[in-house]
Structures are given as structure tokens and as C-alpha cells.
Amino acid sequence: MNTSPPPPRDSYSADLAHPEYHFTAPTGWINDPNGLCQWGDTFHLFYQFNPDTPVHRSIRWGHATSTDMVSWTDQPIALTPTAAGPDRDGCWSGVLVDDNGTPTIVYSAHDGDRQLPSLAFGDSSLTTWTKYDGNPVIEGPPPGLAVTAFRDHCVWREGDLWMQLVGSGIEGVGGTALLYESHDLREWTYRGPILVGDINLTEPVWTGSMWECVDLFELDGHHVLILSVWDEGTTHFSVYFKGTYSAGVFSPTAVDYLDHGLRHFYAPQTFRDDLGRRIIVGWMQEGREDDLTIRSGWSGCLTVPRVLSWGADGRLHQQPMPALERLRQDRWDAEPGRLSEGTRMQLGSDDSPTVDIELLVSAGSGAVLELDVLASPDGAEQTTITIDWGTSTLSVDRSRSSLEPADTTPLSGPINIVEGLVELRVLVDHSAIEVFANGTALSARAYPTRPDSTRVRLRVLGAAIDVLRATSWRLAAASEDRASEVDAEVAVPSTSPASRLANTPGHIQLVRD
Ligand code: FRU
Secondary structure (H helix, E strand, O other), X not given: OOOOOOXXXXXXXXXXXXXXXXOOOOOEEEEEEEEEEEEOOEEEEEEEEEOOOOXXXXXXXXXXXXXXXXXXEEEEEEEOOOOOOOOOOEEEEEEEEEEOOEEEEEEEEEEOOEEEEEEEEEOOOOOOEEEOOOOOOOOOOOOOOOEEEEEEEEEEEEOOEEEEEEEEEEOOOEEEEEEEEEOOOOOOEEEEEEEEOOOOOOOOOOOOOEEEEEEEEEEOOEEEEEEEXXXXXXXXXXXXXXXXXXXXXXXXEEEEEOOOOHHHOEEEEEEEOOOOOEEEEEEEOOOEOHHHHHHHOEEOEEOOOEEEEEOOOOOEEEEEOHHHHHHEEEEEEOOOEEEOOOOEEEOOOOOOOEEEEEEEEEEOOOOEEEEEEEEOOOOOOOEEEEEEOOOOEEEEEOOOOOOOOEOOOOEEEEOOOXXXXXXXXXXXXXXXXXXXEOOEEEEEEOOOOOOXXXXXXXXXXXXXXXXXXXXXXXXXXXXXXXXXXXXXOOOOOOOOOHHHOOOOOOOOOOOOO
């Protein structure tokens, strides 16, 4: 292992792609967020980390802490593979729970082609970790079940028992989440799958042969099962089932994409904070050529933390955590008014690769709004976000994002438009873009090569659009020193009796009827 201290993140400041307010590893590779929790007043983020090189190899658990989830302080690496241990090839994804005051990590110990549930115990600052000498705590997938894979964990308390889901899939059948129970986190009894997908079903959402990073929680009267679709060694996208979980069975009423950015929003994890908010963070993997990534020295970032809620359309909606707003600088406002068809205008300053845009617009079904971000003055590079009132869709076109080869897969998803109103929020942070339109989320990566690819331009096509509000800001880098300026956020308390029950820092306590 490379023991020299990592370079500070600002050593990447000449790299046009490196984000300033999205969390990246100090150097090297990051994938899934892990062990997300609020322990006392401190938020903890652990993550899949390879500090040596920006590739997925010999994975450790990186660790950072924060008081607001905007500025993070790096902590020592929490878990590293043990040469002769069951995690000799990597400490893969998992969660953190409060075992009667003992911070306890449940993670996948990776050895060869096997990953097995394992434990590590933390000190009170969650910075020193000791692996359980009885690892792995489950010796293998349930005997007799032909599984496609077996890893990743969701752990919560139900009465006197610990419950655990392990992500898996049944050969030829579909992805699944396998349920176990335990009195002490050390000895586990298999209960069965809580839900099994159908690999042949492509509508409304294909859920593949294996479910990674399963996450079960209650949100305002409904249960949610989040999973990430993995198939044939390829990561695809994240999905959620909405429904009811009871007595070891999840009965779904709906399934949908969690984020329409497909592989650019993967392996998310959620936790409930002390204000009762269900917060989600996902991994935004790279979309540029591998050799460019290797040469850059870093790979991947995490989304900003987002707050989950149910929309009036019955779908899971996401909004950036309000604390992010403290990074806003250089406010720019447009005059409210009607923009006729054919209008083209620039929004905000023209020289910032970090922007936060809020638009509240209203239009009839013939209208289309195009918003170019990361655009060069001559349009040689631009990433175009489109709202189409006729088809009720949000889309992102990256075919002209970069003069270099990069992922240009078209991205789009349905939005719920009521009385013509669209509330659009766009976060741009160099190569990381997050779009929220009436609660629908779409994450994307784009790689402009020109330093002047920083403009934001708006076009009105098809029919006039009324602008009720149009504001943009530059967002400052999320460095540690500003964290103390944050005021406490006010959250709307949840009305659901279940969500008011005590929970572990990692996961809410699920309630049985
Ligand atoms: C998801 C994933 C998990 C696994 C981890 C390994 O991206 O493949 O299933 O535990 O990453 O880093």
C-alpha cells in the first residue's frame, strides 16, 4: 500500500473536470458511499476507496466527517484489506449501525470471487476500527440457492432482533434481496428473499440478474427498497420499489428509476438524519475514456446529499440538501416575464464552471426550453438540458459536451407537469451535473476541454414560456473552513408515526403492522 500522504485536492485545480463541491476521494478512486450516518452532531461518510491509482482495486474504506454534509474533513482510512483475512482482496460496501453504543460496520469481505458479510467495531470517534476475529459472520450464500452474487448490506433493528438484507440474484430468475436475522450481529439465520425480480421483465424497468447495494427504509407511510442493477459484470442504474414490507416480505406497488442519469447515479445509500430527513448520496462514475481517467489521477465523485420525499405524482422526489445553498455567491436574477418563441439569452456570469440555477417557468404543451451549460462562446462544446412540455420529459444531450471522446448516451426521464409549471434546479460542478425537474433527478458527467466552456444559455422553442423566477449563482468550493458558518436547517417533521420511531444511525427501524 502507498503510505505517502495523498496530494491535497487543490492539486487538481488545473484539471477542468475535477469538481469543487462534489465529494471526491483525496486522490485515486472512489465508488460507493458506505456507512452513511449521523453520530451525535457529526455526519460520517465512508466510501469505497483506492488511494493508489484511479482504478477499482484493493478497495479500502475511506472516511470523512462533516457538520453539514457540504464541507468534509478527511479522516484516516477506516478499513484496509488484511493479507490473510477474508477481505484480503478488498473491503467492499456496507453500512454502519449503533450496537448499543458500539459503532459497528457490516461490510462485504472480498476474496477472489466471493464476498462475505463481516464486521468491524469502532471507537467513540469512529476513526479506529477493529475487525471481528470471527469474520465472516455468514459463511456463504444460502445452501441450495443458485445465486449470481452475494454482497452488500442493509441492517436495521426490529424489536430484539437485528435484520440484514444481502444483495443477490437467483440464476435465471432475477435479482433479489436475501433476509437474515440475528440477536447479536454475529450469528445469522436465513429467512428467505424479501422480493425476487424477473430478469425477463423489461417494463416498466428491467432489474437485471443481481441487485447491489440494497437499502430498505420507511418514508412517510410507504416502504422503499432501493437497489442498483448489476448484470454480467456491468453496472447499470439504480431503481426503487415502493410498497409494503411486512413479516419478511416486500410487496411492491410500483417500481421506477431513482435517477435518469443511469450509470452516473449508482450504488446510492440513504440514512435518516436527526431532523427526520431521509438523505441519499450516490456515486457518479466517470464517463470519459479510461486512459484519460488514469492520467488524471482521480476517478469518480459523489452526488450532493439529496432529501427524499413523495411527490404528488406518487414518485420518489429528490432535492439537494438545503445546506448546499451556503456556497452560493455572485447571485444573478432575470426579470420575470414572458419569453417569446425564439428567445435566446445568457444566464448569469459567463466564466464559472460551478453554477447553481433555479428556474420556475410555466408554458403550454407546445413549448420546449433548452438550457445549455458548460457551453463555449461558439457552441463547439455545450451540454443541453431540455424540458419538453409536449412529451413531459426532461433530457440531457451530451453529444456536443466535449471535443474529446466521452460517454454521450442520451439521458431522459418523465416529469410530472401540473398546470404547465416546471421547477428546474441545475447544479454544475465542472464534469458533474445534477438536474432536478419537478422532483425528477438526472445526474450526468460531461467533459468540456476548453476553459471558456462555462456559459449558461437559454432558448425558447415552439411556444412562449413565462419565467416566474430565474436565478443563478456561482458555487464556492466546499472547503473545510466554511463549515462553522452554517445555521441549523429547519426541516418539516415527518407526520408518519413509523418514521418517528427510534432508529439506528444507519437505518430507520422498520415497523411491522
Ligand atoms: C457497487 C459495488 C458493490 C460492491 C462494491 C465494491 O458499485 O460493486 O456491489 O460492494 O461496489 O467496491
